[in-house]
Amino acid sequence: MRRIALHTRLKPGREHEYDDVHATIPAELAAAIRAAGVHGWWIWRDGLDLFHLVEVEDYRRMRDELRDHPANVAWQARMAALLDVTDDYSGTDSGLALVWALPTAADRAPS
Template sequence: MDRIALHTRLAPGKEEDYDRIHAVIPADLDAALRAAGVHTWRIWRDGRELFHVVECEDYRAMRAALRDHPANVPWQARMAELLEVEDDYSGEDDGLRHVWELPAEPPA
């Protein structure tokens, strides 16, 4: 299982639109994400900064599966109107570099 962190940035003034649109995503997009192996996708927003944590079977395979998916293409077009930089959904990235996490067990 992959756990990937991502960072995106909203275009100025698009914060409320982004929150409203993400209140409920389309059912066909939900189904496509799950079929592509996504278990969870969480997004936090601080002003215009968006931080995502995605847990999926295989991140690159998921991105490739969704790149041309009929449920994802219009969603990505809508997101491109809100984000500062468009995401190409190439699946060639590995997300943010993991630096540290609290160990499951305290040191002995």
């Protein structure tokens, strides 16, 4: 299992619309995301900046599987109207670089 951090940015003035759209994720999209190996996905917003944490079995495989999925294609088209950057959904990125972490109890080896 990997944790992938991502950063995206909203177009100015689209904050409330983005929040409203995310109040209910389409069931078909949620099912496709889970089937692609995602165990959890969290998004935090600070003004226009969005920070995602994705717990996924294989990030590139997930991107490959979702790229042409009809539910994801429709969702990405909707997000393109709200986001400041264009994402070709290539899956060639590897997320944000981890600088530091305080390990959880599960991450620490027994002494």
